Amino acid sequence: MTGQIAPQYQDIEAALARIAGGVHQTPVMQSHLLNEHAGAEVFFKCEHLQRVGAFKARGALNAVLSLSDEEAARGVATHSSGNHGAALAMAASQRGIPAHIVMPSNAPQVKKDAVAAYGGLIIECEPTQQARAAGLELVLEHTGANAVHPFMDSRVIAGQGTVAMELLQQVAELDVIAVPVGGGGLLAGTAIAAKHINPKIEVIAVEPEGADDAFRSFGLGELQGNASVNTIADGLRTSLGELNFDIIRKHVDTIVTVPDALIIEAMKLMWTRTKQVVEPSGVVSFAGVLEHPERFRGRRAGVVITGGNVDLDALPW
Amino acid sequence: MTGQIAPQYQDIEAALARIAGGVHQTPVMQSHLLNEHAGAEVFFKCEHLQRVGAFKARGALNAVLSLSDEEAARGVATHSSGNHGAALAMAASQRGIPAHIVMPSNAPQVKKDAVAAYGGLIIECEPTQQARAAGLELVLEHTGANAVHPFMDSRVIAGQGTVAMELLQQVAELDVIAVPVGGGGLLAGTAIAAKHINPKIEVIAVEPEGADDAFRSFGLGELQGNASVNTIADGLRTSLGELNFDIIRKHVDTIVTVPDALIIEAMKLMWTRTKQVVEPSGVVSFAGVLEHPERFRGRRAGVVITGGNVDLDALPW
Numbered sequence: 001m002t003g004q005i006a007p008q009y010q011d012i013e014a015a016l017a018r019i020a021g022g023v024h025q026t027p028v029m030q031s032h033l034l035n036e037h038a039g040a041e042v043f044f045k046c047e048h049l050q051r052v053g054a055f056k057a058r059g060a061l062n063a064v065l066s067l068s069d070e071e072a073a074r075g076v077a078t079h080s081s082g083n084h085g086a087a088l089a090m091a092a093s094q095r096g097i098p099a100h101i102v103m104p105s106n107a108p109q110v111k112k113d114a115v116a117a118y119g120g121l122i123i124e125c126e127p128t129q130q131a132r133a134a135g136l137e138l139v140l141e142h143t144g145a146n147a148v149h150p151f152m153d154s155r156v157i158a159g160q161g162t163v164a165m166e167l168l169q170q171v172a173e174l175d176v177i178a179v180p181v182g183g184g185g186l187l188a189g190t191a192i193a194a195k196h197i198n199p200k201i202e203v204i205a206v207e208p209e210g211a212d213d214a215f216r217s218f219g220l221g222e223l224q225g226n227a228s229v230n231t232i233a234d235g236l237r238t239s240l241g242e243l244n245f246d247i248i249r250k251h252v253d254t255i256v257t258v259p260d261a262l263i264i265e266a267m268k269l270m271w272t273r274t275k276q277v278v279e280p281s282g283v284v285s286f287a288g289v290l291e292h293p294e295r296f297r298g299r300r301a302g303v304v305i306t307g308g309n310v311d312l313d314a315l316p317w
Numbered sequence: 318m319t320g321q322i323a324p325q326y327q328d329i330e331a332a333l334a335r336i337a338g339g340v341h342q343t344p345v346m347q348s349h350l351l352n353e354h355a356g357a358e359v360f361f362k363c364e365h366l367q368r369v370g371a372f373k374a375r376g377a378l379n380a381v382l383s384l385s386d387e388e389a390a391r392g393v394a395t396h397s398s399g400n401h402g403a404a405l406a407m408a409a410s411q412r413g414i415p416a417h418i419v420m421p422s423n424a425p426q427v428k429k430d431a432v433a434a435y436g437g438l439i440i441e442c443e444p445t446q447q448a449r450a451a452g453l454e455l456v457l458e459h460t461g462a463n464a465v466h467p468f469m470d471s472r473v474i475a476g477q478g479t480v481a482m483e484l485l486q487q488v489a490e491l492d493v494i495a496v497p498v499g500g501g502g503l504l505a506g507t508a509i510a511a512k513h514i515n516p517k518i519e520v521i522a523v524e525p526e527g528a529d530d531a532f533r534s535f536g537l538g539e540l541q542g543n544a545s546v547n548t549i550a551d552g553l554r555t556s557l558g559e560l561n562f563d564i565i566r567k568h569v570d571t572i573v574t575v576p577d578a579l580i581i582e583a584m585k586l587m588w589t590r591t592k593q594v595v596e597p598s599g600v601v602s603f604a605g606v607l608e609h610p611e612r613f614r615g616r617r618a619g620v621v622i623t624g625g626n627v628d629l630d631a632l633p634w
Binding site for chain 2: 053
């Protein structure tokens with residue numbers, strides 16, 4: 001199956017060239033106050049300012065632009081309750097092809113609106129993993145569309161890896177990169193890119209305590225699931241993919257966890273100090289810097305802020 | 318009295334050079350979605366990313382750096398419940414001189430904290446205009462400090478005028494600039510700078526309906542007060558200064574008003590679409606574009622976003 005082989009650094013380089021016109025080169029921000037607070041020199045890579053408000057635009061667009069014309073004509077499909085659905089719809093609209101997005105009936109209205117705004121075709125299903133998978137199967141059967149998984153896809157991983165490539169072009173001599181982990185697409189891409197460019201860079205993954213399957217899998221050397229999930233970081237509730245875990249075991253230095261209370265604190269610090277609207281999942285990396293200061297003290301740290309799609313009517317404080 | 322003469326364009330040029338090392342050159346942002354929404358090409362000048370989270374840093378620093386060494390040694394003083402107090406404390410700390418800030422006892426804790434964080438000396442008073450003025454008089458008597466008024470001061474007006482100078486260096490061929498008006502410091506500085514650089518640029522001031530003294534004064538050609546004030550835009554509740562009104566009458570094209578409901582809508586649009594935390598007073602200019610689309614349609618519009626200091630625990634929705 002397409003996309004189930006780990007991407008190489010060259011695939012990430014190719015992805016960056018491929019998606020260049022369709023996504024933003026996001027800025028890097030600094031804050032004196034937050035540097036003092038963290039005891040490190042923090043460089044925030046601002047993917048909340050990316051198209052669709054999240055880094056997911058990169059992987060989705062790379063997948064869509066990697067299709068042959070013949071494949072593309074049949075459209076793309078996925079199931080998603082979050083940013084990947086909107087990202088795939090955006091990417092498909094750039095290529096002028098249909099995007100079928102299977103969404104659970106309880107998905108937030110704001111997420112449905114985002115998919116619809118990009119011309120995505122929404123297929124509603126029951127809010128269970130089984131119903132989502134079955135819904136997607138049905139769509140694929142009827143349309144012949146290309147499935148684009150949110151993270152278990154080498155084209156998607158390569159696309160997400162462009163975040164780190166860009167960051168390392170923007171900031172010289174980073175000592176460490178902090179990046180959140182959910183399904184592991186961003187983390188896998190980041191690790192491949194960063195370690196190729198500079199093998200001395202430490203790659204630290206940060207995961208919410210209430211969905212710590214990657215932390216446990218990494219410690220045991222064997223893929224673990226989540227019996228239950230309980231975190232405010234809704235984008236990181238997914239479990240690590242197998243393909244992603246293989247890459248992560250090879251290239252990532254450490255995985256640490258953070259409690260939800262600190263995720264909320266990090267979020268408020270970003271909002272008040274940098275005036276940036278970032279979502280809970282989006283600041284988990286920065287929460288990791290605050291929770292584990294000994295790993296970052298006095299170092300030049302790239303901190304990937306992954307998204308900024310928040311329901312302003314349901315803030316966590 | 319120092320500072321009661323209208324500044325010239327040359328004073329704004331001098332201010333920009335004087336404050337260059339101590340304040341940020343803030344970025345200009347664009348949003349395709351908001352351009353479509355507004356029907357204009359909008360260039361947001363991001364003063365919420367300024368030091369102390371507001372353009373007030375510019376005027377305060379220009380005033381402090383304009384003092385002779387002998388004057389400076391006696392420190393500076395003002396009364397303020399808002400951003401000017403923090404800005405003056407920040408400016409004074411840069412020159413290593415004391416800042417005495419008279420604050421009403423009901424000023425938000427977050428504002429007091431900001432003043433204290435910059436080493437400002439807080440003198441608490443009863444929350445009335447009389448008590449504030451009397452408190453400041455007492456401080457001036459005892460310390461010999463230099464009073465720096467938040468807007469009726471030519472050094473402050475010149476400092477605020479650097480926002481427009483910078484914007485016009487960053488963006489070519491603007492047709493119109495939208496800027497909020499409260500006391501009129503920013504508006505006066507903007508109008509002097511913009512009209513000198515390009516007399517064809519239209520300068521449109523925007524004021525909350527619930528504090529529309531500038532709108533009425535401009536219409537009648539005579540300075541009017543506010544019998545009562547009722548707006549969410551707390552930074553614009555002040556009445557227009559006399560010095561400022563003289564400048565505004567001469568250089569400003571139009572003053573329009575906006576209802577609070579639209580200020581809140583503009584705020585939510587900025588938060589969700591651009592991921593920027595801006596305060597109610599900070600988006601009044603953009604609300605003006607939404608309320609009066611016929612004035613902006615199809616034009617290149619500079620829209621000054623003035624500040625981002627919001628109490629996250631008391632949002633207006």
